[in-house]
Amino acid sequence: MPISMVLSDYVAEFLAGKGIDHVFGYQGGAVTKIIDSMVNGGRIRFVQNYHEQASALAADGSARISGKVGVAVATSGPGATNLVTGIANAQLDSIPVLFITGQDYAHNISKTLGRLNGFQDLDIVSVVKSITKYAVTVTDPSRIRYELEKAFYLAANGRPGATLIDLPIDIQFKTIVPEELEGYVPSQEPSLPVHTKDLETVLTALRGARRPLVLAGGGVRLAKAEQALRHLIDATGLPVVTTLNGLDVIEGGLGFAGLYGNTEANLAVYNADLLLVLGARLGQRQVGKVVEKYTHAHVIHVDIDPEELRRVITDSTVIHADIRTFIEALTEAVGTGLSQDWPTWWEMLRGWQREFGKNVHVSVTELDPVRFLTTLVEGADDDAIFAADVGQNQMWLAQAFKVRGQQRLLNSSGLGAMGYSLPAAIGARIASDSAQVIAVTGDGGLQMNLQELNLIGHKALNIKCIVMNNNTLGMMREVQKRYYGERYYGADEESFSCPDLERLAYAFGLDYIKVTSEDSAPDVLAALRKTGPCLIDVRVDFDSLLLNRYDELHVFEANTIHDPNPAS
Template sequence: MKGAKILIESLVKEGVEVIFGYPGGRVLDIYDALYQEKRIRHILVRHEQGAGHAADGYARSTGKVGVCLTTSGPGATNLVTAIATAYMDSVPLVAITGQVSVGQIGKDAFQEADMTGITIPITKHNYLVKDVKNIAATIKEAFWLARSGRPGPVLVDIPSDICTQDTEFKYPDKIDLPNYKPTLKGNPRQIKQAAELLINAKRPLILSGAGIINAGASKELTELVQITKIPITTTLLGLGSIPPADGCFLGMPGMHGTAAANYSICEADVIFAIGMRFDDRITGNPKYFANQAKIIHADIDPAEINKCIPADVPIIGDAREILKELLVLLKKDKFPVHLEWAKQIKQWQKEFPMTYEKNNKIIKPQQVMETLNELTKGNAFYITDVGTHQMFAAQYLQIKSPRHFLSSGGLGTMGFGMPAAMGTAAAHPKDNVICLVGDGGMQMNLQELGTIATNKLPVKTLIINNRWLGMVRQWQQLFYREHYSHTDLEDAQPDFLKLAEAYGIKGVQISDPKNLAKQLKEILEHKGPVLANILVARDENVYPMVPSGGVLGKMLFPAQFANRGAK
């Protein structure tokens, strides 16, 4: 069997149902094999970066490994941002790239780029396949590495002549990687220490992240909260891991977290952090983070322990396995009731609610999120781009299920939203897939409207249009003396409705608050894709806000709270 055919057969063995890609000279043999393969759907994107983000969205929304395919040189390098995005957010991805023939490598051949060298810092592992006999084993390893332990992207670079060579096809039955053995079971002694700390705590707090969703541990996390009544706050990428209606849920912490979440971190005496990495957007200045608390840190990646915040009780292992063991211990005795702690948190929630001033003449972005809550009842996939709309979505949307809120967290990639929504819609064609994007990010990958239209992907793209690079504008207002340097997009926008028409997509303009609910309802009920341009208040900032490198307890509030808080 030829190498190209072996590659496709290997992907079938791994259960691949869809590939997002863009053809080119060095992958023509692979595409010829795809042409004859009916078991895999190929979705032609309009830019290779879109292929990477679409595979990312597919992976985040399903838990399966996403797959993208591009040619060598510029086709491959256009994947770099998408691969880095997946790497920062621990997304299982296999990126397959074409390469010049083996004999041309290192000779600056046409469309040659050293992809293994380029992607070393942003992949879990990468391969350059120089022998056709290694294709099957390499694909087996790549998928295993991408999905096991802490998930992440793996790149497989395949020279063009390897695709044309023949060998016997035999797909491996098992993996033998002696130097890669992820720890799944947590240390029993350390789990017991964690249980004792939580039982004896006066002001306990759970801080969970995307690791809960990756491990499929939402059920165990919810059970832990239900039996202990410990208040819980989840990171941006952990949203949906616990029902928001749970009385213990405090919302998101950090730079744009809720006051209750941030004050709770400051005042807690024990914090159980699981499946999260203490990134700077959560901690602010690490010197002042949770100074009163003993830290229990559970993560499957040993490199995260003590990297940013010292752990009093470190636990290495899979989040689901750790929670199972912890629940056994905590169920043995009746968990103490922390009435004073609960009372204090309720006071913070009452004094500093998530609120905004409504205006009957202009739509507020928060109002869009609240209206979506009412219309979808949480039964939708929400995919955001990056900017103020992303933070408003995280603050106001009610995400009831894991894998239903997708966002670029670690890398903060503008242009992520719409292609990631494509991947989500490809995986869930019968569900509401809502893409929330700013007018800036929309223009970074707007060519993917062509992919959406051609493949009839029912993505509802809502442009939260404030005619600014909104998050940058907010920083310029607050910290750069209102020097709005190159962030005003008022006169730098296309006619989004004509753009939708050009691609054969239904276009809608929304500007009147009184018609917002009606128009959004019509959009959600439309069977095909929609592009909606929602004109919102230009100067709406995201609050609360902890300035970069600041202290969680010293938040900036909107005007109505200006004289409160700031401990």
């Protein structure tokens, strides 16, 4: 005889069966039942955040570290809308996250364009349709298996991203018979074989290149191709730079390229005659406003998403392929190596590293943010997880970060959501019991999700929160200085301030360290190794600086390689 069960219990069993052992969320009337099913089943841990946006971003951080689909839960109405920033973040950075929202009783859901009938009643599916791979309200209990399987599959497969299942309160209580439910069968996706002609095109270009370069993006990790890329680099001797999202995919690179990238990495891209782009979207923060000034190279762009190909560099050679499959096939095709190892090119690259590695250090008399963070990155554990926020602090950390071992760097790259680092670090901490977890934020980003310090303190989570504190919105202040006649609306002492972080730390039950000098770096490293939460208040100059590529136009003019016969 078929066994029946309550629909909310089925959802919990489904998630547990997929290896989901924790979800993030905020309790509310429309999700009490489903959360009860998750926790009461004994297989899923519910992490109560203090804002639904933090739940969404924590699920994002957890997914990046665990390699599984992250899950966040929120109640109807404002609970669901508070998820929106995190939903967009997961979608734009291609992070697999399933969002589950509660909904008002099914009969209250309005079918008209007028106001809805119930309390906290909102059509969240219409709200998030443009920022998800799939979103649906389940009003027929018999569809729950199909919709769950579809949402979970789409979140994790192809180009990963955000999906959402909206569940009315009464539907959660319905009785279903799992054996009678229809499942989801993915449509047969077209295979993406790596064609011999594509490999020949790349090999011919590499053999003819004098200054080849690999640009590795976040798609390398999404495709689980880190080891494959390492093997390719070892087999070919190709130099590699990364995007912001690719900074932690390979050890030994030249740094990250882009608007705020390392000078030596940007010079390498600019002067390359062949640029092999692997899993990078080539957005404006990467290539700049004038694409022609980004590189002189023949660009070969490989990506699983055909929409990204020729979107920016229209005359590039494009290869639509899974990144790992492509890299493995190229490595095999290379065999024992190429006919040259480009010694002259490597000599130039190493010269730029020696000459310009110090350029990111912009302060002589005050604490230099990049130099200080470089010391911390170098002294952190080989498996340390850094979660960056958005603003000057993010770019300082990116300029300082040279990955070692299994270190990770989590960024909100596509959306650029201030307030990302603290909840992302929480997600990383829950997903990894042993790794050192370090949130790096600014005093602005910290205050976007300040309430999550309560979760860290209450649960004594072993997270170190480093606040690069200049008591202003530093990046906005720079923009206003450059382009708005030093009119600092919203970024001056009258309109913006940072609270007393020492009192704040003690209020939330965190240890506190104040840093005013780079001489304190050893004390900070010692604190990173201690168990327990700590708020580290790093005082940087009010008018702190952040170099970008436009500040170094003279460097590019002086180091341009004029090649009459570029590779093609």
